[in-house]
Amino acid sequence: MTFIILNLFLSLFFIFETVLADRIENRIDDGTNPAIANILILAVITCLYTLFLVVRPSVTPALFTLLMRICFLLEGCMLVNVMFCFIYYAWKYSSGITYTLKFFLYIVAGYFIFFQFKEIKITSDVGILVRSNYLFSGAARTYFPWTWYSLYRFIFEFMLPAIGCLVMLVRNEMKAQKLDRHRGYIYTLGLAATWLLTGGLYLISKIYPGYTILHYYMYVPLMIILPYGSWVQSAPSGRSLVSFFLKVVFLYIMPAAVLGAAFMLVYYLNETYGIMVAAIGLAVVFAACFLVNMIYKPLKNSKFFHSSDYAQAFEKDLASIDYSGEMDEIADQMFGIFNRNAEASSMAVYINGGNATFENAYTSNGKKYKIDSYEILFESLLNIGRNVVIFTEVETVHALSPFKKELQDFFKKTEADALFILNEGRDVHGIIILGMKAGNDHYKEYDLSIFTKLYSYFFVFGYYMRNISNKEIIGTVNRELRMSAQIITSIQENMDAVKNPRLDAGCIMVPAHNIGGEFVDMIRLTDSRHLFVMGDLSGKGIAASMSMVILKAIIRAYLEETHDFKQLVVKVNKFIRYNLQKGTIFAGMFAIINFENDTMYYINCGIPAMFLYTEAYNNVIEIQGSGHILGFVNDISPYISVKQIKLHKNDIVLACTDGLIESHSLRGEQFGKDRIQRLMVANAMYPAQRMAQFEHDELMRFMSHEMEDDVSVLVMKYLSSIESEIEEARAIKEEFMASMEQETDAAEMLDAAEFVEDVPDADEIISDNV
Numbered sequence: 001m002t003f004i005i006l007n008l009f010l011s012l013f014f015i016f017e018t019v020l021a022d023r024i025e026n027r028i029d030d031g032t033n034p035a036i037a038n039i040l041i042l043a044v045i046t047c048l049y050t051l052f053l054v055v056r057p058s059v060t061p062a063l064f065t066l067l068m069r070i071c072f073l074l075e076g077c078m079l080v081n082v083m084f085c086f087i088y089y090a091w092k093y094s095s096g097i098t099y100t101l102k103f104f105l106y107i108v109a110g111y112f113i114f115f116q117f118k119e120i121k122i123t124s125d126v127g128i129l130v131r132s133n134y135l136f137s138g139a140a141r142t143y144f145p146w147t148w149y150s151l152y153r154f155i156f157e158f159m160l161p162a163i164g165c166l167v168m169l170v171r172n173e174m175k176a177q178k179l180d181r182h183r184g185y186i187y188t189l190g191l192a193a194t195w196l197l198t199g200g201l202y203l204i205s206k207i208y209p210g211y212t213i214l215h216y217y218m219y220v221p222l223m224i225i226l227p228y229g230s231w232v233q234s235a236p237s238g239r240s241l242v243s244f245f246l247k248v249v250f251l252y253i254m255p256a257a258v259l260g261a262a263f264m265l266v267y268y269l270n271e272t273y274g275i276m277v278a279a280i281g282l283a284v285v286f287a288a289c290f291l292v293n294m295i296y297k298p299l300k301n302s303k304f305f306h307s308s309d310y311a312q313a314f315e316k317d318l319a320s321i322d323y324s325g326e327m328d329e330i331a332d333q334m335f336g337i338f339n340r341n342a343e344a345s346s347m348a349v350y351i352n353g354g355n356a357t358f359e360n361a362y363t364s365n366g367k368k369y370k371i372d373s374y375e376i377l378f379e380s381l382l383n384i385g386r387n388v389v390i391f392t393e394v395e396t397v398h399a400l401s402p403f404k405k406e407l408q409d410f411f412k413k414t415e416a417d418a419l420f421i422l423n424e425g426r427d428v429h430g431i432i433i434l435g436m437k438a439g440n441d442h443y444k445e446y447d448l449s450i451f452t453k454l455y456s457y458f459f460v461f462g463y464y465m466r467n468i469s470n471k472e473i474i475g476t477v478n479r480e481l482r483m484s485a486q487i488i489t490s491i492q493e494n495m496d497a498v499k500n501p502r503l504d505a506g507c508i509m510v511p512a513h514n515i516g517g518e519f520v521d522m523i524r525l526t527d528s529r530h531l532f533v534m535g536d537l538s539g540k541g542i543a544a545s546m547s548m549v550i551l552k553a554i555i556r557a558y559l560e561e562t563h564d565f566k567q568l569v570v571k572v573n574k575f576i577r578y579n580l581q582k583g584t585i586f587a588g589m590f591a592i593i594n595f596e597n598d599t600m601y602y603i604n605c606g607i608p609a610m611f612l613y614t615e616a617y618n619n620v621i622e623i624q625g626s627g628h629i630l631g632f633v634n635d636i637s638p639y640i641s642v643k644q645i646k647l648h649k650n651d652i653v654l655a656c657t658d659g660l661i662e663s664h665s666l667r668g669e670q671f672g673k674d675r676i677q678r679l680m681v682a683n684a685m686y687p688a689q690r691m692a693q694f695e696h697d698e699l700m701r702f703m704s705h706e707m708e709d710d711v712s713v714l715v716m717k718y719l720s721s722i723e724s725e726i727e728e729a730r731a732i733k734e735e736f737m738a739s740m741e742q743e744t745d746a747a748e749m750l751d752a753a754e755f756v757e758d759v760p761d762a763d764e765i766i767s768d769n770v
Helices: 002-028 034-058 061-091 096-116 139-143 148-175 178-207 209-231 238-273 275-301 311-319 327-342 372-383 398-414 445-453 455-467 471-477 481-492 541-559 565-579 672-682 688-703 722-741 746-758 762-769
Strands: 117-123 127-132 347-354 357-363 388-390 418-424 427-434 503-510 518-526 529-537 586-594 599-605 609-614 619-622 643-646 652-656 711-718
Touching: 002 034, 002 209, 034 061, 034 209, 061 096, 061 117, 061 148, 061 178, 061 209, 096 117, 096 148, 117 148, 127 148, 127 209, 148 178, 178 209, 311 327, 311 445, 311 455, 327 347, 327 357, 327 445, 327 455, 347 455, 357 372, 357 427, 357 455, 372 398, 372 418, 372 427, 388 445, 418 445, 418 455, 427 455, 445 455, 455 541, 481 541, 503 518, 503 529, 503 688, 518 541, 518 711, 529 541, 529 711, 541 565, 565 586, 565 599, 586 652, 609 672, 619 672, 652 672, 652 688, 672 688, 688 711
Parallel strands: none
Antiparallel strands: 117 127, 347 357, 347 427, 388 418, 418 427, 503 711, 518 529, 529 586, 586 599, 599 643, 609 619, 609 652, 652 711
16 A cells, blocks of 8 residues: 555656646747656556556456556657657757657567566565566576566666667767756766666665565656756856865765764763763764854855855956056956956957947957958847847847857857947947856856846946047057046037027036046937936946946937936936946936927936026025935836926026035035025026036135035026017017107108008917917
């Protein structure tokens, strides 16, 4: 009864594994793994086998033999399938020859079972007993006591799977990639585990023959390892294997050996000297175990024992790059970071030189390749949202299948294993290629996830290599930081000037230390609408300025596809959170002025202050309201809202960053908002650009020392509105009519009346402007 229950559990296990493996296979692959069919056959075999064990007492020996022949035939067919499963893993396809050979082996199995097996018995005392004739007679039987049953087991359980496995290994060593070779080793391990379990069951059956009833348990390791091996997506590096071996030795085998020896010692002391001495020995053992645990804990948490988990160290190294040095030094530092963390064997950087050409800017191994013909490939990858690609994806990722041949050719020609496309929108600035890992290992999915997560660092590096440290651009200035400041400044000042006569806009952006992360951008949407963006990105120096450059480009790119004002800010928030350097935040504002209705729509994204000067009341008020900094939360939409104000003639809007408000004098006094408001009232008659400059000049006089923080000021002066234009038109008409009434000549009055008809009516002006 016990054996029946155990076999019932085994059949349920194989049924569960069949369903689970099929779901996983359909999710991560194309569902053609032949191992699943073998698991299903084994599930059917074990179910039938359990049923036959239950009905065994109720049937005749002849009928039971027939029933068991069915089980053995299915088992033989399953073992033939295992052989060809190994071969399929090596060639990835089946041919007519393989199907013919497989069918022939099915017939051979049937011949053994139905023509050479005389009787099959199963009892709890003798286990599985198969009666068959000997292969040899006479004296030869003494040396070779083999039966047809033993020959059947040798051929189908050992020889055929071994042949298939050997063919797979040879094929993999000759043709396959490292990942396929690694999978082949896993399959071989599963077959070896099955053979070991078979040998163990054979040894036990010499003592307790009834245990042969658990015959089908020997296939459990193979049926678990076969599907698992096909799902492995990366081959471990040599360092990972050494780490795994040392982890097993130091964290498992050695502690087990120590505890085993300690148990033997305590047992010996108890038997020889009594319980007191044994207690002392036990205390010593506990102390030793505590000491061992204290030693193993730092080893277990050390970087070497977790060789693949390098994300935090990688990001820390990338963030520490100082871009004020020489180009070659910075490139060497970047390669050192890749080599130390991702085990990259080489690195090369190619910069887009224009006219579909890519020039080598750096190579760690001295090899340079001509890659001008691959620009279309790079653009195609960007079209599907892939700017990082590793070699192992070419075979496994369906989205890359249209470019499979081109990618394989690129990786082969450049001897690369990873590709980084450095792009701004659809413009490819350059590429970074990495050689294989140390020990000729491929990059894995974990590496890809880290590369994708930290892509912004690589973009900054590529942008630096192209625009700041290119020898042809820098020339005689030795690639010093001041050139980068000029480039960043030129990008900052690249904005769409407001050409509508109703608005005068001016701004200043003054970094505290050469370059910074603050910026003002003006973007023309239509003739009647203009977008203004102002803000401060966290951080200082070139890292913040690079983030600023990227953000300016992203905002303009988003405007091409996003026409909802609030949704634009939501997208910018997500980009800052997921694509810029970790921890980057943006404090600023977005505003749109619609000249058709004299209205400004704006969203406060953490701007310190926005002021509105109204000429009618000759005073200044704050209008920024509540807001939320971008980059803190995943979805910013619940925390922001679109506000609006009506603009009248000579109204002035001033926005500034915290560098203007929070700067201190030598006495520790803060510049403050009140001083800004007084300056607005005092300088309201000046143009917008001069008003912004006056704010900065007053700040410098107030501080009397170097600036503490970047300062940016945006001034928007509304020169006229629809209402003011209507009032002016009416005033002109009334003045003209009054002058006409003073004339006494009737003819002149008649001519004047005709002329008045040509003067635009106020209603016409309203109609033309609305």
